[in-house]
Structures are given as C-alpha cells and as structure tokens.
Amino acid sequence: DTEVTQTPKHLVMGMTNKKSLKCEQHMGHRAMYWYKQKAKKPPELMFVYSYEKLSINESVPSRFSPECPNSSLLNLHLHALQPEDSALYLCASSQPREAASAGNTIYFGEGSWLTVV
Amino acid sequence: AQKITQTQPGMFVQEKEAVTLDCTYDTSDPSYGLFWYKQPSSGEMIFLIYQGSYDQQNATEGRYSLNFQKARKSANLVISASQLGDSAMYFCAMRPSSARQLTFGSGTQLTVLP
Numbered sequence: 001d002t003e004v005t006q007t008p009k010h011l012v013m014g015m016t017n018k019k020s021l022k023c024e025q026h027m028g029h030r031a032m033y034w035y036k037q038k039a040k041k042p043p044e045l046m047f048v049y050s051y052e053k054l055s056i057n058e059s060v061p062s063r064f065s066p067e068c069p070n071s072s073l074l075n076l077h078l079h080a081l082q083p084e085d086s087a088l089y090l091c092a093s094s095q096p097r098e099a100a101s102a103g104n105t106i107y108f109g110e111g112s113w114l115t116v117v
Numbered sequence: 118a119q120k121i122t123q124t125q126p127g128m129f130v131q132e133k134e135a136v137t138l139d140c141t142y143d144t145s146d147p148s149y150g151l152f153w154y155k156q157p158s159s160g161e162m163i164f165l166i167y168q169g170s171y172d173q174q175n176a177t178e179g180r181y182s183l184n185f186q187k188a189r190k191s192a193n194l195v196i197s198a199s200q201l202g203d204s205a206m207y208f209c210a211m212r213p214s215s216a217r218q219l220t221f222g223s224g225t226q227l228t229v230l231p
Contacts, residue, residue, distance in 0.1 A: 031217070033218070040206075040224075041223075041224075042208055042221035042222065042223060042224055043162070043208075043221060045218045045219075048217055048218060050217070055217065056217060056218065088160050090160075090162055092162075096217070104150060104212065105150075105152065105164055105167055106152075106164075106212070106219055107164055108154070108161065108162035108163075108164070109161070110159070110160060110161040111160035111161060111162070113160065
C-alpha cells in the first residue's frame, strides 16, 4: 500500500467553486510534489516543496495555489478552474537530497481525479 | 536538458511469458537515476525499480529487472512470467543529480493476454 495518501479520490467542481486537494505522506520525506496528468500522457510537474518551502513553480496559473502546512502535508487549492483543468492530480514525495540515489526515489499517491464542469 | 524516449506506445504479451519494454535516455549529467513506474487504470503511479548511473550490476526486484546499457543509453524493463495484473501503462523516468524533478517518457501501454 502506498504511504502517500490523497483525498478526495474523485472531485467534480463547477468553474466558480473553491475546493482543495489534500496529500499526506508518512515516510519522513522533506520534498513534496504536485503533478498534473492528462489521459494517455506522462505526468507534468506543477510544484515542488522542499523543507516546507516552495522551490519550483512550473509557471502554473494562479487559479492553482499550493500550500505546505508541515513536512507531511501538502494541499492544492483550486479556484475558478476551467474545463481543460480536468485531469488526474498526483501528489508525490521524496528525500530532497540532490545526488541521484535509491534514496531519492519519488513515491506517488493514488491520485485525485478532477472534473471541472 | 534531459530526454526519455519510449518507442513502443503499446505492447501485447501472453500470460506467463516475458516482455521487454524499451527506454532510451539522454543527459549530459554524469550522475543520474533511472526509474520505472507502473500506472494501472486506477491512476496510482507505482514505483517498480531503480538503476543508478554508477551501479555496476543491473537492478532486479522480484519479476522486474532492468537491462542497463550505459554506453547505449538504454534502460529496458524486463518483466518475467507476465500476469494479467501487469496490464498497465509503464513509464520510464530519469532524475539527474542536478535536477529535483523527474523527466518522464511517453509511456508504454502493456496488455497481458490470457
């Protein structure tokens, strides 16, 4: 079983709604990630947090707002989304060490399926 | 810049047979890690196996093994004794020591036939 848990599993929201995706990891990792994945495509990086600080924002629109309240929690706040934002959103975590090693494996959660109507 | 190429959009294999999924990569970083992930239709991205650029031996994890040929920049995944539950999308990915994030290939959809 994955040690990265995401809620909710499925979310349907209107374009004027405000909702949040939540992620929790229990592996003691200090780097956490949000990825967006469209059907039949590889995941695309959105945000990286390292030691609870935002370190990478891949030019994501401001209608997506990440938050890292502590080292084990990561949220993605959603507001005024568009239908094209419908996708699978994957949370992931890893150790933040720079050197490539087995200890730097990125572990993913089960994902949150988002539909914007 | 890093690049991962998976040239097989779809593969079929008979149950209990072995299958090889191809992956080639390109990076200028001498230190990097190569990863394979499995993604069933449920969506979860499951880590399968890791190979470091300086590892002398090919990685193995149960029925999964990685055929690492550094000079050819290839890191093919071999699944032995395929099972119906192996049907999924498989992604090859790379993480150079200079980068914090993974670069993914386009994926291979594997279907195991009974």
